[in-house]
Amino acid sequence: MIENTKYTNKYNFAFIDEATKKEIRRKLLKAVAIPGHQVPYSSPEMPISRGWGTGGLHITLAVIGKEDVFKIIDQGSDASVNACNLREFVNGMTGCKTTFDTAEATLIQTRHRITEEELTDKQIIVFQVPLPEPLRMVERYEYKTLQMHAEADYAKMYVSLYESYVRHGAIMQGAGYPVMVNGRYIMSPSPIPRWDTPNLNQAQTLFLFGAGREKRLYAVPPFTDVEPLEFEDVNFEIEDFSKSECYKTGYKKAFLDEIYSDEGERKFVISDSNFLDKKSEKQETHQYSNKYIDQLQEYGL
Amino acid sequence: MQTELHYDTVFDEQQHFRLLLDSMARPGKINTFPAMEIMPPVGLNQASALTGFALLNADTSYHIAGYNGADIAQYLLVNTASQQASIDTAEYIFLPENHDGRGLEKARVGTPVYPEDSATLIAEAELISEQVVENSLGITLKGPGVNGEARVFVSGINPALLEYLKEQNVEYPLGIDLIVTDKQNNLFCIPRSNAFTYIKTN
Numbered sequence: 001m002i003e004n005t006k007y008t009n010k011y012n013f014a015f016i017d018e019a020t021k022k023e024i025r026r027k028l029l030k031a032v033a034i035p036g037h038q039v040p041y042s043s044p045e046m047p048i049s050r051g052w053g054t055g056g057l058h059i060t061l062a063v064i065g066k067e068d069v070f071k072i073i074d075q076g077s078d079a080s081v082n083a084c085n086l087r088e089f090v091n092g093m094t095g096c097k098t099t100f101d102t103a104e105a106t107l108i109q110t111r112h113r114i115t116e117e118e119l120t121d122k123q124i125i126v127f128q129v130p131l132p133e134p135l136r137m138v139e140r141y142e143y144k145t146l147q148m149h150a151e152a153d154y155a156k157m158y159v160s161l162y163e164s165y166v167r168h169g170a171i172m173q174g175a176g177y178p179v180m181v182n183g184r185y186i187m188s189p190s191p192i193p194r195w196d197t198p199n200l201n202q203a204q205t206l207f208l209f210g211a212g213r214e215k216r217l218y219a220v221p222p223f224t225d226v227e228p229l230e231f232e233d234v235n236f237e238i239e240d241f242s243k244s245e246c247y248k249t250g251y252k253k254a255f256l257d258e259i260y261s262d263e264g265e266r267k268f269v270i271s272d273s274n275f276l277d278k279k280s281e282k283q284e285t286h287q288y289s290n291k292y293i294d295q296l297q298e299y300g301l
Numbered sequence: 302m303q304t305e306l307h308y309d310t311v312f313d314e315q316q317h318f319r320l321l322l323d324s325m326a327r328p329g330k331i332n333t334f335p336a337m338e339i340m341p342p343v344g345l346n347q348a349s350a351l352t353g354f355a356l357l358n359a360d361t362s363y364h365i366a367g368y369n370g371a372d373i374a375q376y377l378l379v380n381t382a383s384q385q386a387s388i389d390t391a392e393y394i395f396l397p398e399n400h401d402g403r404g405l406e407k408a409r410v411g412t413p414v415y416p417e418d419s420a421t422l423i424a425e426a427e428l429i430s431e432q433v434v435e436n437s438l439g440i441t442l443k444g445p446g447v448n449g450e451a452r453v454f455v456s457g458i459n460p461a462l463l464e465y466l467k468e469q470n471v472e473y474p475l476g477i478d479l480i481v482t483d484k485q486n487n488l489f490c491i492p493r494s495n496a497f498t499y500i501k502t503n
Contacts, residue, residue: 012311013311013312014315018310018311018314018358019358019359019360021315022314022355022356022357022358022360022361023360025318025322025355025356026356026361026392027417028322029321029322029325029356029421029478030417030419030478031417032322032325032326032446032492033325033417033478033492033493033494034416034417034474034492034493034494035445035494037416037417037474039417040415063315063318063319063322064315065312065315065316065319066312121327146414147414149414150412150413150414151413182444182445182494184473184474185474202448206322206323206326219326220445221325221326221327221445221446221494222326222327222446222448223445223446223447223448224445224446225445
């Protein structure tokens with residue numbers, strides 16, 4: 001007997017209809033072939049507002065399969081509102097197993113962090129990007145930024161970094177520090193802290209970026225040069241946590257969140273919640289290493 | 302002609318796309334489509350057909366540069382609802398084994414503002430392998446997605462096609478992306494971001 005399975009579910013697998021998934025998939029292949037280039041895509045309507053992680057969600061839902069183990073973090077935390085709701089949504093629409101364990105996940109969606117543990121070549125990480133256009137802070141018109149990317153005309157970007165240095169004595173851009181991908185495109189790595197930015201360089205993992213509100217997606221394949229913009233004499237630096245430590249574990253070599261207690265006391269805690277759990281339970285972890293983290297010898301860790 | 306009964310348009314498609322994405326993100330990496338009971342017409346191997354199924358639908362277009370075009374077009378129309386277009390508008394171009402790249406100079410390479418607005422070639426080959434095979438070209442890839450250098454051996458691919466690809470990809474980011482498939486359901490990709498050299502192995 002032929003069973004009609006089409007109407008037994010209220011929604012298509014992974015919510016998005018197949019035609020739109022295919023469109024996103026075609027664009028993803030192009031994005032991967034041109035690292036750092038923003039590809040316009042359909043950005044279909046989702047049951048959450050644009051700007052709340054729809055871009056990441058579109059990509060996740062276009063690539064996810066039944067066998068995937070899904071993890072989602074928001075500012076490093078598995079437990080924040082955005083992450084919890086999107087996790088429930090993805091789980092409800094696909095029936096995929098979800099996890100908090102970074103090492104177990106095959107598909108990770110993230111808002112504003114890369115996991116503290118190094119990701120492998122078996123994993124894909126998807127970023128929710130609010131503002132994909134790194135040149136927007138120097139050029140307000142879209143048609144002009146498109147032209148600038150087309151001509152690799154990034155002089156204005158460097159001038160703005162220079163001006164920041166002249167005014168403030170440092171390049172003030174904190175999260176979402178602009179990077180040069182494969183020596184061709186300047187890309188916004190989504191507002192990840194500087195701490196995470198060097199981890200994009202020559203990584204094992206495929207990085208996919210989705211900006212739902214701006215209708216752009218882009219990618220950084222594994223083993224791609226991703227260099228933070230800097231000058232010969234003014235270099236990129238990561239956050240310095242040498243004078244602070246996680247109040248739960250005493251650990252220093254991780255991105256720390258600053259928190260205030262009700263008494264106004266200032267404390268620091270590891271931002272990546274799964275990493276914090278593993279450190280608290282003294283489990284083995286495999287962290288990213290890069291020249292910036294390795295420089296921090298005084299940590300003695 | 303009827304649609305392929307053993308092909309699942311949701312889950313097979315997703316699985317095959319993931320293999321394509323993996324191969325595109327890691328140029329030179331050989332992935333293999335799981336064996337499927339599909340019967341593409343002469344002139345289209347299984348892996349090319351599955352690549353077409355994973356990417357084509359009514360919103361996109363393809364061109365067939367090989368023989369038996371009418372049958373293949375009918376087959377793709379029935380299974381994907383995609384229509385054949387002329388070579389200068391098609392988003393996907395199916396090539397038979399040993400295609401010499403002639404006529405492909407009309408294929409789209411994108412514009413400086415929208416370089417992704419370009420054609421993807423799906424070229425058939427005899428055999429793709431990590432080891433040297435008879436009458437093969439050894440292709441060495443270098444660029445994003447490759448840790449150092451990647452090496453892949455392909456028989457049934459014409460050096461002229463690779464020359465054509467090099468020419469089209471000189472003005473990066475303008476260019477053409479290539480997906481190569483073989484009779485054993487293997488595939489690998491050469492995205493435009495990668496530079497490559499090739500030598501005849503014997």
